[in-house]
Amino acid sequence: MHETGLNKTTIAILGAGLIGCSWAALFMHHGAKVRLWDPDAEARATARARMNRPLQHLADLNGQPATGQLQICSDLAQALEAADLVQENAPESVPVKHALFAQIEAMAPAHSIFASSSSALTWSDLAPGMAQPHRLITAHPYNPPHLVPLVEIYGPDAGLVARACAVYAQAGRVPVVMKKDATGHIANRLAAALWREAVHIVAEGIADVGAVDEALKHGPGLRWSVLGAHMAYHLGGGAGGMAGYLAHLGPSQERRWASLGTPSLTPETQAALIAGIEEAAAGRSIGELEQARDRALIAALKARQSASGS
Amino acid sequence: MHETGLNKTTIAILGAGLIGCSWAALFMHHGAKVRLWDPDAEARATARARMNRPLQHLADLNGQPATGQLQICSDLAQALEAADLVQENAPESVPVKHALFAQIEAMAPAHSIFASSSSALTWSDLAPGMAQPHRLITAHPYNPPHLVPLVEIYGPDAGLVARACAVYAQAGRVPVVMKKDATGHIANRLAAALWREAVHIVAEGIADVGAVDEALKHGPGLRWSVLGAHMAYHLGGGAGGMAGYLAHLGPSQERRWASLGTPSLTPETQAALIAGIEEAAAGRSIGELEQARDRALIAALKARQSASGS
Numbered sequence: 001m002h003e004t005g006l007n008k009t010t011i012a013i014l015g016a017g018l019i020g021c022s023w024a025a026l027f028m029h030h031g032a033k034v035r036l037w038d039p040d041a042e043a044r045a046t047a048r049a050r051m052n053r054p055l056q057h058l059a060d061l062n063g064q065p066a067t068g069q070l071q072i073c074s075d076l077a078q079a080l081e082a083a084d085l086v087q088e089n090a091p092e093s094v095p096v097k098h099a100l101f102a103q104i105e106a107m108a109p110a111h112s113i114f115a116s117s118s119s120a121l122t123w124s125d126l127a128p129g130m131a132q133p134h135r136l137i138t139a140h141p142y143n144p145p146h147l148v149p150l151v152e153i154y155g156p157d158a159g160l161v162a163r164a165c166a167v168y169a170q171a172g173r174v175p176v177v178m179k180k181d182a183t184g185h186i187a188n189r190l191a192a193a194l195w196r197e198a199v200h201i202v203a204e205g206i207a208d209v210g211a212v213d214e215a216l217k218h219g220p221g222l223r224w225s226v227l228g229a230h231m232a233y234h235l236g237g238g239a240g241g242m243a244g245y246l247a248h249l250g251p252s253q254e255r256r257w258a259s260l261g262t263p264s265l266t267p268e269t270q271a272a273l274i275a276g277i278e279e280a281a282a283g284r285s286i287g288e289l290e291q292a293r294d295r296a297l298i299a300a301l302k303a304r305q306s307a308s309g310s
Numbered sequence: 311m312h313e314t315g316l317n318k319t320t321i322a323i324l325g326a327g328l329i330g331c332s333w334a335a336l337f338m339h340h341g342a343k344v345r346l347w348d349p350d351a352e353a354r355a356t357a358r359a360r361m362n363r364p365l366q367h368l369a370d371l372n373g374q375p376a377t378g379q380l381q382i383c384s385d386l387a388q389a390l391e392a393a394d395l396v397q398e399n400a401p402e403s404v405p406v407k408h409a410l411f412a413q414i415e416a417m418a419p420a421h422s423i424f425a426s427s428s429s430a431l432t433w434s435d436l437a438p439g440m441a442q443p444h445r446l447i448t449a450h451p452y453n454p455p456h457l458v459p460l461v462e463i464y465g466p467d468a469g470l471v472a473r474a475c476a477v478y479a480q481a482g483r484v485p486v487v488m489k490k491d492a493t494g495h496i497a498n499r500l501a502a503a504l505w506r507e508a509v510h511i512v513a514e515g516i517a518d519v520g521a522v523d524e525a526l527k528h529g530p531g532l533r534w535s536v537l538g539a540h541m542a543y544h545l546g547g548g549a550g551g552m553a554g555y556l557a558h559l560g561p562s563q564e565r566r567w568a569s570l571g572t573p574s575l576t577p578e579t580q581a582a583l584i585a586g587i588e589e590a591a592a593g594r595s596i597g598e599l600e601q602a603r604d605r606a607l608i609a610a611l612k613a614r615q616s617a618s619g620s
Contacts, residue, residue: 120562142528142529142530142533143546148528148529148532148533149528149529149532150524150525150528150529150532152525152529174524174528176517176521176524176525176528177517177521178516178517178521179515179516179517179518180514180515180516180517182511182514182516183566183569184566184569185525186511186516186517186521186522186525186526186529187525187526187529187530188566189507189510189511189566189570190504190507190508190511190522190525190526190530191530191539191542192507192563192566192567192570193503193504193506193507193570194500194503194504194530194539195539195540195543195563196503196567196570197499197500197502197503198500198539198540201492201496201499201500202540204490204492205489205490206488206489206490206492206496207486207487207488207489207490207496208489209540210538211486211487211488211496212496212500212538212539212540213537213538213539213540213541214460214484214486214538215460215462215486215495215496215497215500216496216497216500216534216538216539217534217535217536217537217538218452218458218459218460218484218486219452219458219459219460219462219496219497220452220497220500220501220504220534221531221533221534221535221536221538222458222459222460222535222607222610222611223452223458223531223603223607224526224527224530224531224534224535225527225531225532225534225535225610226527226531226603226606226607226610227523227527227603227606228520228522228523228524228526228527228531228590229501229504229505229508229522229523229526230505230508230512230519230520230522230523230583230586230587230590231523231587231590231591231599232501233505234587234591234596234599235596235599235600235603236453238596239596241587241591241596242583242584242587243580243584246575246580246583246584250575250580252430253502253505253575254574254575256493256494256498256499256502257502257506257572259493259494260499260502260503260506262567264564265556265560265563265564270553270556270560273540273552273556274552274553274556276540277540277541277544277551277552280538280540280541281541281544281551286544286545286548286549286551289541289544289545290545293533293536293537293545295617296536296537296614296617297532297533297536299613299614299616299617300532300535300536300610300613300614300617301532302613303609303610303612303613304606304609304610306609307605307606307609307610
């Protein structure tokens with residue numbers, strides 16, 4: 001199960017916030033030489049503490065401790081030296097990221113892959129001004145990155161994308177390659193579409209916040225954790241599969257689409273969401289809720305390991 | 311873990327198709343006296359065979375065989391005799407269901423709960439014409455019903471809804487109560503909203519069918535199996551929770567909603583979906599895909615049992 005294929009790989013993690021520290025723990029767990037850089041002294045000083053929980057999660061999940069190395073760097077040039085992959089986690093600001101990639105291009109080795117974790121920005125936002133834009137990819141993780149396997153990848157150079165996918169796969173990730181750049185990549189577009197309807201259901205008084213979340217977790221969420229949405233309709237079409245589904249139920253699906261909500265986040269709707277989530281949280285703090293999420297994710301990931309026979 | 315609380319409960323299952331047989335297996339596994347009725351002799355003759363796989367799944371999942379009883383009935387009155395809960399699974403036709411509920415009302419004991427599994431129809435579609443509409447609820451399972459725990463419930467009589475919830479909970483289900491009737495209940499509204507965007511992503515050439523499904527399974531689907539969509543935004547707001555999220559990122563979420571797709575199932579889009587799913591299926595038949603789904607669901611459900619310490 002445990003991959004040691006990264007023990008000859010050097011990875012520069014730029015930005016030591018939650019996402020950067022999660023990436024650092026993940027690559028370190030899987031054997032890489034990790035160089036973690038942050039321009040802020042306080043962030044550097046507290047980075048190891050932020051990595052403790054992800055490292056413990058990964059040890060629990062895979063039954064062994066981290067096998068890689070960590071160096072925390074105050075100097076960007078030192079972090080980039082010998083980097084096979086540069087994973088950028090700077091604030092979501094175009095000028096900040098443009099300035100950082102200009103430095104990366106000037107300092108990194110000629111073979112380095114430049115990967116941005118950006119959620120809000122796209123490749124097309126980040127590439128302008130770069131001398132070698134073909135070396136840039138977006139590689140968006142899904143929070144928390146050390147547990148959720150998805151990494152959504154877009155880049156114009158197929159060979160470089162393939163090299164990046166191999167690195168992420170060796171860190172136990174599931175890289176998914178996009179053919180075109182899109183705001184929100186794939187997963188956050190799907191999540192925004194679903195949440196829009198979830199907000200509509202609350203705003204219309206059809207069900208409470210907690211009821212919507214329970215329905216999702218114990219219904220489609222559970223099923224989507226093992227079966228994609230397209231494949232679900234393929235199986236929903238009986239012996240005719242997707243073609244049968246589209247022929248018989250396509251028109252009713254289009255009518256359902258037309259009936260979906262287009263809510264606005266009005267003050268009333270915001271108040272309903274906030275009151276509803278307070279009720280669902282039932283006094284549990286954000287930290288307690290995150291810990292419960294992570295324990296449940298680890299159990300679900302262990303189930304996948306056992307189901308796949310590894 | 312295993313509930314035996316249904317050993318004094320009699321449940322009439324009307325309709326011995328896939329959904330009816332899945333319900334029958336579920337209630338029988340959990341100790342109930344199940345009476346399974348179908349007007350069609352062929353459906354009755356083959357019902358036990360359709361129950362074999364669900365019964366085996368439940369035995370695998372819970373580590374013991376079914377403890378209830380099964381009687382297959384050709385006579386509706388016999389099936390309804392002593393029924394505490396009547397679970398209707400007739401074809402999705404208003405006249406067919408109206409005619410059936412008229413018979414049920416005439417024959418069932420005075421305390422019976424009348425539950426419809428209808429996916430496409432709502433309580434408001436089914437109740438007109440009934441003498442005692444307050445005895446009717448919709449209780450929509452999510453396919454496959456013996457594995458996916460969600461049952462979405464709507465009915466106007468809170469006391470009766472509570473009694474129904476207790477029965478479903480004793481069969482290991484997670485009943486979720488709606489405050490208002492809505493076409494598609496909760497889960498299929500969420501699923502339709504997500505699939506619309508999944509179709510848009512394929513139609514626009516952003517990613518292939520298989521890539522969209524992989525992103526969902528290994529990203530938001532996995533996370534939604536342990537954390538609802540509303541709660542995910544609560545945790546996405548940092549220390550400020552949902553209120554902080556809405557204050558800081560609400561406007562960007564509304565912009566993302568405005569950028570989501572509104573595809574039509576044109577011939578070109580249908581062709582892309584069919585070609586994409588064929589590629590993703592990679593030669594596996596519908597039956598093989600269903601078996602893989604069910605094995606993965608059982609593993610995921612076992613992980614939930616172990617995570618909850620039961």
